Amino acid sequence: MLKLEKRPSDSRLMAYLSPLIAILLTLLCGGILFVFLGHDPFAALHTFFIAPLTSVYGWTELGIKVAPLLLCAMGLTLCFRAKIWNIGAEGQFIMGALGGSIAALQFLDADSRxxxxxxxxxxxLSGLGWAALAAWLKTRFNANEILTTIMLNYVALNALLYGVHGPLKDPEGFNFPESALFADATLLPVFSDDYRLNxxxxxxxxxxxxxxxLMARSWVGYQIRVLGEDAKAARYAGFKDKQLTWFALLACGALAGLAGVSEVTGPLGQLVPQVSPGYGYAAIIVVFLGRMQPLGILFASMLLALTYMGGEMVQMEMTLPKSLTGLFQGMLLFFLLATDFLIAYRLVWRRQPASHSTTASQA
Amino acid sequence: MDIDLITNILYATIRTGTPLILIALGEMVCEKSGVLNLGQEGMLLVGAVIGFIAATVTGNLFIAVWFAIFAGMLMALLFGFLAISLASNQVATGLALTIFGTGLSAFLGSNYVGIGLDGMQPLAIPLLSDLPVIGKVLFQHDPLVYVALTLFALVFWLFKYSRLGLKIRAVGENPEAANAIGINVQLLRYAAVLFGGAMTGLAGAYLSLAYTPMWSEGMSAGRGWIALALVVFASWKAERILLGAYLFGFASILHLVLQGTRFEVPPNIMAMLPYVATIVVLVWLSSDAVKTRLSAPKSIGRPYRPMS
Incomplete structure (x- = not known):
């Protein structure tokens, strides 16, 4: 019979294979889903995952989406390595966009870069400040950071909505909840006028x-890794866990904030309510999928960026809902967690007489 | 402030508190068995969208509620398979469930945004509903409000008086010991997780069929997460969940109180209140961290796989 058996030690090979298996399973499930929606699965998967990248323009658009995902994911890596469950990249991103927009609106007449x-x-700094709140709540009050960062995400979202519906609304914008368009000089430089990539x-x-x-070569990185592996050992070694927590969260907030402000001064050019299509949450998937390794994270953010483009593509070409993006992202993470089981366990095929197996299991 | 306003505020408090009661009770049972399911928000959204679709398609709210419950349980099963059978990290799996549920509900509901629905009508309890003030506040609600209170009584009884409640607690405190005295740890954890899914699915139905009869993406607005905080706030006690849910309900409708007074605040600022309140509660709880740790199930979040 097929049995699950704990491996003597975790499989390194499986740790790297598991994301690939998860991607394959996601594609398989996605294909089945497209069949149910009445589409040729291969054509649909092609439209979702391949078609967006068949032109230079497509690759530059991918780059636009990779940037925020990669920024948020690198910050989250620091936190997750230290086992700080910061779910707040979304809020830090939004605050970055909000703070950056407030500044940009002071420079509407600027002509200097x-x-x-x-x-x-x-x-x-806005992103950093928002993360500082979470760090303060965690180190000073020992409040659960998962819940506080999520609550801060919702508060940030409402602050953004307040801004675009209130003080930051473009007075000449026909009452749309959007800020004025930023001055050209205050937009991030692009590589070529033909593309939006900046x-x-x-x-x-x-x-x-x-x-x-930082993670691989520095003393701080080493301490963060130890803190994540074994908090007791870290404290025993005299590492200042509170300072490390502050550092990881602030760095993450700064990076997410930079991602946010880059979005409004980049492809958007103004502050809008939908400034983030969930980059902060998708970045969590990126970190897990990328195995908290830089190159893995780079590839994972490209894949997640592609799911955004794929969603837009199937909406345009096949009139399917754009929200397929979130579904694919969710499936990906789920399959990954399921296949990660194979890192610590293995499937073994063992033929045993029934009576023998009971004695064995009691032993 | 006149009596009508007070009546309306209390009425709205109970309505707003109801989904929180359902989710938090379900999650409490789940956590008592040692499983931390952070996927409440995802299950809630899927429950809400499935309930709404079922109601639109069948035109029958009763059937729709069952669909929502079933959808919540299916989501919980998915979580359970990973977190219980595959012993995955419960925090990551719960987050995955929320991300997946958010995506799935947006996808399923994409053709149902902006459609109207005749929501659940209040069920006035004869005689009692004619009482002044409390008649309106307590006895003129839609059926699910009463269902939630019944389920509260059930969960309260479960952990206060029943053997099953004792077994669930044993599993959550020390699964190895529970296993040794012949309790099927995995089975009981599955049951607890599925119960949590059913409760949250029901809460979803309440949102999309009774509270605001419509579907919009992310309409749960973090209630699943607030309920998670509520369980900690209630230190895993059903009666305190009831109290906490109504307190949060009150915080969410405080704009009604301020309406027309000189303290009127922009709606988006008011909307921050439940989230800020949650943070404040978490901070306040930490001042009593020892007590929280003592009342939390000992094995919460720790996967258990029987030796085989």
């Missing part, structure tokens, strides 16, 4: 390398 500096700084992708790649170096 230097105006971007205070704007990006304002966004980054330098935020460089921020993201830079952040990736920086966090990578």
């Amino acid at each position: 230097w105006a971007l500096v205070p704007i990006l700084l304002a966004g980054t 330098i935020s992708i460089l921020f993201a790649l830079l952040a990736m390398v920086a966090i990578w170096t």
Whole structure:
């Protein structure tokens, strides 16, 4: 009979294979879903996952979505490595967008590129400040960070809505809940006028390398890893766990805030209520799928970015709902958690007489 | 403030508190068995959308409620398979359930946004509903409000007087010991998780069929998460969940109280209140961290796989 057996030690191979199996299972389930929706599964999967990337334009659009995901995911990696369950990247992203927009609206007449500096700084600091709240609640009051960061996400969302419906609304915007369009000089520089891809992708790649170096080479990174592996050992070794918590959360908040402000000064060019299509939550999937390794995270953010484009693609081409994006993302994470089981356990085929197996299980 | 306003506020408090009661009671049973299911928000949304679709298709609210319950249980089963059978990390799995449920509900409901529905009508209890003030406040609600109170009584009884409640607690405190005295840990945990799913599915139906009879993406607005905080706030006691749910219900409708007074605040700022209140409660609880730790089920969040 087929039996599950605990491996003597975790399988490294499985740790890297599991995301691939999860992706395959997601594609399989997605295909079946498309059949139920009355579409040719191969054509539909092609439209979802391949068609968006058949042009240079498609790849640049992918880059636009990779940037925020990668920024948030690198920040979350720091937290998750230390076993700080920061679910607040979404709120930190929104606050970054909000803070950055408030700054950008002060520079509507700017014609110097230097105006971007205070704007990006304002966004980054807003995200950092929002994460500081979570860090304070955790270190000072020992409040559960999962719940506090999620609550802060909802508060941030309402702050954003208050902003676009109230003080930040464009007075000449026909009463739409949107801010005025930012000045051209305060938009992130693009690589080519034909495409929207801007330098935020460089921020993201830079952040990736920086966090990578930090985790793999630095004393702080080492302490964070130990704190996550064994909090007791970390405290015994005299590591200051509160300071590490502050550091991980602030770094994550700053990166998510930078992602947020890059979104409004990048592809959006103004503050809108739907500033984030859930980047902060999708980044959680990115971190798990990417095995908290920089290159893994890069590929995972490309895949998650693709699910956003795929959703838009099937909406345009096949009039299917765009919300397929969230469904694919959810399936991906679920399958990943299921296949991760194979890291610690293995399936073995063992033929045993029934009586023998009972004695064995009692032993 | 006149008596009508007070009546309306209390009435609305009970309505707003009802879904929280359902979710928190379900989650409490689940946590008592040692399983932390952070997927409440996802199950809630799926329950709400399935209930709404079923109501639109069949035109029968009673059937729709059962569909929602069943949908919640299916979601819980998914969680249970991973968290109980595959011993996955419960925090990550719960988050996955929420992300998946949010996506799934948005997908399923995409053709149902903006459709109207004749929601559940209040069921006035004869005689009692004619009483002044409390008649309106307590006895003119839709059926699910009474169902929620009945379920509260059931859960209260479960842990106060029943053997089953004792077994569930044993499993949540020390699964190895429970297993040793012949309790089927996995089975009981599955049952608790499924009960939680059913309760949250029902809460979803309440949202989309009674509270605001419609479907919109993410309409649960974090209630699943607030209910999770509520369980901690209530230190895993049913009667305190009831109290806490109504307190939160009151916080959510405080704008009604302030309406027309000189303290009127923009709606989006008022909407922050339940979330801020949750944070405040979490902070306040931590001042008594020892007590919280003592009342929490010992094995919460710790996967258990019997040796085989």
